[in-house]
Amino acid sequence: MSMLIFERSSAGRRLSILPEKPVEIEQYIPSECLRRQDLDLPQLSENDISRHYTELAKRSHGVNDGFYPLGSCTMKYNPKLNEAMAVLPGFCDIHPLQPLASIQGCLQVMAEAQKYLAEITGMDAVTLQPGAGAHGEFTGLLLIKAYLHSQGQLARNKIIVPDSAHGTNPASATMAGFSVINVPSDEEGYVDLDLLQAAVGDDTAALMLTNPNTLGRFDKNILQITKIVHDAGGLCYYDGANLNAVVGLVRPGDMGFDVVHLNLHKTFSTPHGGGGPGSGPVGCKSFLAPFLPGRLAMEEEDGTYGWLLPEQSIGDVKAFYGNFLVAVKALSYILTLGADGLAAAASQSVLNANYLMKQLSASYDMACDGLCMHEFVMSLEKLKQQTGVSAMDVAKALLDYQMHPPTMYFPLIVHEALMVEPTETESKETLDQAAQAYLEIYRRACSDPESLHKAPQTTPVGRVDEVGAARNPRLKFGD
Amino acid sequence: MGGYLPVDSAGQQQMLQALGLSSAKELFADVPEEMLLEQVNIPQGQSEWETEKAMRGMAEKNQVFSAVFRGAGAYRHYIPAIVKNVVAKEEFVTAYTPYQAEISQGILQAIFEYQTMICRLTGMDAANASVYDGATAAAEALAMCWDKKKPLAILAASAPPGVIQVCKTYCDGAGMELVVAPLRNGLVDKKALSELLQDQRAACFYLQQPNYFGLIEDVAGIAEIVHQYKAKLIMGVNPIAAALLQTPGECGADIAVGEGQPLGMPLSFGGPYLGFMAASKAMMRKLPGRIVGETVDNRGNRAFVLTLQAREQHIRREKASSNICSNEALCALTASVYLSAMGPTGLRQAAALSLEAAHILAQRLCAIPGFALRYKSPFFHEFVTECPVSPEYLEEQLAKRGILSGLPLDGSGMLWCATELNDESQIDALIQGIQEVTV
Numbered sequence: 001m002s003m004l005i006f007e008r009s010s011a012g013r014r015l016s017i018l019p020e021k022p023v024e025i026e027q028y029i030p031s032e033c034l035r036r037q038d039l040d041l042p043q044l045s046e047n048d049i050s051r052h053y054t055e056l057a058k059r060s061h062g063v064n065d066g067f068y069p070l071g072s073c074t075m076k077y078n079p080k081l082n083e084a085m086a087v088l089p090g091f092c093d094i095h096p097l098q099p100l101a102s103i104q105g106c107l108q109v110m111a112e113a114q115k116y117l118a119e120i121t122g123m124d125a126v127t128l129q130p131g132a133g134a135h136g137e138f139t140g141l142l143l144i145k146a147y148l149h150s151q152g153q154l155a156r157n158k159i160i161v162p163d164s165a166h167g168t169n170p171a172s173a174t175m176a177g178f179s180v181i182n183v184p185s186d187e188e189g190y191v192d193l194d195l196l197q198a199a200v201g202d203d204t205a206a207l208m209l210t211n212p213n214t215l216g217r218f219d220k221n222i223l224q225i226t227k228i229v230h231d232a233g234g235l236c237y238y239d240g241a242n243l244n245a246v247v248g249l250v251r252p253g254d255m256g257f258d259v260v261h262l263n264l265h266k267t268f269s270t271p272h273g274g275g276g277p278g279s280g281p282v283g284c285k286s287f288l289a290p291f292l293p294g295r296l297a298m299e300e301e302d303g304t305y306g307w308l309l310p311e312q313s314i315g316d317v318k319a320f321y322g323n324f325l326v327a328v329k330a331l332s333y334i335l336t337l338g339a340d341g342l343a344a345a346a347s348q349s350v351l352n353a354n355y356l357m358k359q360l361s362a363s364y365d366m367a368c369d370g371l372c373m374h375e376f377v378m379s380l381e382k383l384k385q386q387t388g389v390s391a392m393d394v395a396k397a398l399l400d401y402q403m404h405p406p407t408m409y410f411p412l413i414v415h416e417a418l419m420v421e422p423t424e425t426e427s428k429e430t431l432d433q434a435a436q437a438y439l440e441i442y443r444r445a446c447s448d449p450e451s452l453h454k455a456p457q458t459t460p461v462g463r464v465d466e467v468g469a470a471r472n473p474r475l476k477f478g479d
Numbered sequence: 480m481g482g483y484l485p486v487d488s489a490g491q492q493q494m495l496q497a498l499g500l501s502s503a504k505e506l507f508a509d510v511p512e513e514m515l516l517e518q519v520n521i522p523q524g525q526s527e528w529e530t531e532k533a534m535r536g537m538a539e540k541n542q543v544f545s546a547v548f549r550g551a552g553a554y555r556h557y558i559p560a561i562v563k564n565v566v567a568k569e570e571f572v573t574a575y576t577p578y579q580a581e582i583s584q585g586i587l588q589a590i591f592e593y594q595t596m597i598c599r600l601t602g603m604d605a606a607n608a609s610v611y612d613g614a615t616a617a618a619e620a621l622a623m624c625w626d627k628k629k630p631l632a633i634l635a636a637s638a639p640p641g642v643i644q645v646c647k648t649y650c651d652g653a654g655m656e657l658v659v660a661p662l663r664n665g666l667v668d669k670k671a672l673s674e675l676l677q678d679q680r681a682a683c684f685y686l687q688q689p690n691y692f693g694l695i696e697d698v699a700g701i702a703e704i705v706h707q708y709k710a711k712l713i714m715g716v717n718p719i720a721a722a723l724l725q726t727p728g729e730c731g732a733d734i735a736v737g738e739g740q741p742l743g744m745p746l747s748f749g750g751p752y753l754g755f756m757a758a759s760k761a762m763m764r765k766l767p768g769r770i771v772g773e774t775v776d777n778r779g780n781r782a783f784v785l786t787l788q789a790r791e792q793h794i795r796r797e798k799a800s801s802n803i804c805s806n807e808a809l810c811a812l813t814a815s816v817y818l819s820a821m822g823p824t825g826l827r828q829a830a831a832l833s834l835e836a837a838h839i840l841a842q843r844l845c846a847i848p849g850f851a852l853r854y855k856s857p858f859f860h861e862f863v864t865e866c867p868v869s870p871e872y873l874e875e876q877l878a879k880r881g882i883l884s885g886l887p888l889d890g891s892g893m894l895w896c897a898t899e900l901n902d903e904s905q906i907d908a909l910i911q912g913i914q915e916v917t918v
Binding site for chain 2: 002004005006013014015017018019020021023025028029030033034035036037038039040041042043044046049050052053054055056057058059060061062063064065068070073075076077078079081083084085087088089090091092093094095096097098099101102103104105106108109116119120131132133134135137138141142145161166167168170171172173174175176177179180217218219220222223246248249250251254255263265269271272273274275276277278293314315316317318319320321322323324325326328331332334335336337338339340341342343344345347348350351352354355358359371373395396399404405407408410424425426427428456459460461462463464465466468469470473474475476477478479
């Protein structure tokens with residue numbers, strides 16, 4: 001068990017960060033405005049802090065620690081050049097409200113990122129303001145709403161979401177003031193054209209879709225799908241969470257989508273940071289561009305850079321211009337890979353997924369047959385019926401093989417689901433080792449299921465009591 | 480072509496063979512042919528060295544000011560060396576949300592410690608693991624208070640324009656009404672606020688401490704008024720100022736939010752920053768986003784885990800209170816390390832030195848003919864002056880001297896900021912520059 005930083009604290013211990021010049025506070029602030037409550041922050045030496053976080057780092061697992069095939073999250077390698085570029089003083093030490101002449105480089109980064117992302121998605125304009133994928137969804141839906149309202153189409157207030165969709169899709173629709181119509185997908189996660197046809201109508205604002213879908217399949221009916229929605233007067237929103245499968249090869253704009261969000265922390269290799277920061281740029285076709293939030297960077301005729309303020313903007317969705325340093329990393333990635341590298345990466349991500357799926361299908365049931373795209377979903381329903389070993393047990397057992405488990409129990413339409421996304425930056429050897437571990441776990445499920453219920457055994461802690469945590473919340477030290 | 484692929488073409492052939500395929504093209508058989516491109520229309524890839532040159536070229540086009548007297552929502556403070564060192568650890572940088580508690584105890588514990596520090600800084604009962612920034616934290620806080628019978632949110636006009644704009648966008652989206660409460664001498668006009676609250680349609684009132692003009696609001700007094708009309712008080716706080724000023728808890732706030740950037744994050748042209756959120760026990764279950772709780776493992780050891788997930792989008796879908804999934808975890812870690820490195824004494828010192836530098840700056844400026852404070856009430860580390868020349872002209876002239884001036888406001892106003900980094904020599908250089916320009 002590792003000590004909390006507060007338990008390491010010792011009264012009077014401190015670093016000497018700032019000059020010890022005495023300041024008479026009450027000379028400036030009336031005493032009734034002053035804090036009376038004790039400021040109970042930890043009191044430590046620099047060595048204490050350094051060791052504390054080194055210990056915490058050892059009890060964490062990142063892409064750098066091993067295989068991390070967390071489906072839908074695209075945990076690819078995070079190139080170090082990108083990190084080095086994002087700490088350059090010329091990017092880090094720039095105030096967001098500096099005069100235009102002093103931020104030409106920042107605007108160039110934004111303008112280039114906007115331009116390349118628009119080209120990659122087949123869109124006409126891109127905003128970098130949204131802070132993550134879900135934030136991009138919210139933004140994209142507000143664009144749709146603003147556009148429909150500008151056309152007098154106030155009755156279009158429904159968003160169609162397949163039941164295989166990420167939970168953020170329906171949640172974003174609600175936040176943007178729409179109501180949600182969930183449509184069932186078929187067993188391969190494909191949109192059922194008849195059900196879609198029946199669902200669209202005068203009240204349809206848009207369809208939200210990810211393609212490849214959350215079962216890792218490319219919906220070959222995509223052009224019919226987007227046509228059905230457009231014919232009914234609705235718009236088509238592309239959830240870019242799964243773009244890594246086809247980036248540089250297929251453009252959402254060519255599939256018939258009007259709006260798209262990207263996750264720079266998935267497809268464009270920026271690190272996930274233990275949960276963030278991400279970045280969720282939104283691209284759109286030209287008829288939606290006047291409604292974009294915030295400011296767009298643009299290159300002027302004389303080669304300098306300036307701001308473009310969309311005329312009918314929905315307003316800002318975040319202060320300033322988005323997670324700029326994340327855009328720096330993504331641009332660095334795009335420049336390195338280029339058109340050829342992106343296509344090769346997508347292709348390899350699909351090859352890696354199929355190669356691993358092929359090996360695992362020797363034992364495990366796949367949620368659907370045939371080739372997959374960048375990820376695949378296994379259903380452990382039968383295994384559970386036969387041996388009592390659940391998707392959770394298999395996931396926890398994988399921890400003892402020093403690899404991160406797949407996404408569990410998603411998509412919701414597959415029972416006992418494990419969703420595996422190897423990404424293109426894993427070698428054949430890593431995939432072979434992973435396959436061995438998965439297959440060994442399957443054998444153990446059949447021969448010694450009990451050992452899997454007890455997994456993991458080698459991790460710093462065993463299975464944790466989640467129910468107890470929620471029932472009796474202790475959310476800070478001392479609760 | 481540059482890239483990070485470990486599989487070479489021989490390896491690819493082996494893998495394709497294992498699949499019974501002859502080319503990678505066959506993997507994309509489901510994609511309608513007319514849609515499949517060879518490549519998109521962007522430049523071809525290049526070596527690491529070439530990319531580095533291009534990126535450095537862009538960074539060098541920016542002007543890094545040696546002295547910054549501008550805040551307005553983004554503050555330059557000293558960042559201890561250990562902060563950068565810890566947050567560059569690859570285990571933290573390259574992990575994702577700690578869904579698998581058993582191998583993520585380090586990150587979970589770090590978030591739990593962050594939540595504790597935010598509670599201690601704000602005097603509140605519970606905090607979440609972060610949202611995108613201070614403005615979205617404010618907007619999420621409004622949503623926490625929303626109620627069908629109370630469809631109105633009121634914001635102080637003294638909140639930063641960025642916060643007001645983002646709240647407006649979120650309210651427009653969700654169908655919540657928003658009004659901005661007027662000011663008197665740069666501070667919330669309590670009488671006007673009472674009138675807005677009169678019909679009890681307001682779910683909440685948001686104000687910021689110190690406010691956009693740097694002034695210290697009477698938050699405790701305002702809390703009484705707000706609660707009298709059964710609305711919630713949301714208090715935006717500057718986390719450095721929080722070391723000295725009455726805490727949201729002491730003021731009676733129901734929710735405390737803020738922009739965490741001053742806690743160890745560089746200016747970064749506006750992001751990534753850190754939205755922190757904390758609430759009273761009564762509102763704890765309405766907090767959006769990830770929350771870490773303490774529990775035990777099956778061996779009886781203390782352990783940490785993501786908790787209260789029934790609030791969240793992946794469980795509740797369209798009924799979730801927020802759609803947030805990815806947050807600003809690494810920035811939250813930055814804030815934790817910063818607060819640990821500063822400790823209670825160091826944080827108070829950063830606040831005190833900023834306070835003093837701002838007051839010295841105000842005094843020195845106002846000794847120059849034509850400069851005068853626009854507002855007379857106490858301020859923290861920002862303040863507004865009238866200027867004898869156009870603020871834009873002043874900005875331009877000081878920029879030539881490597882100094883980023885205050886932010887030009889409407890008319891002749893300029894919003895100045897000082898932190899512990901604006902020492903005497905910087906202030907001397909600023910004053911000298913201004914004297915050369917205004918003579």
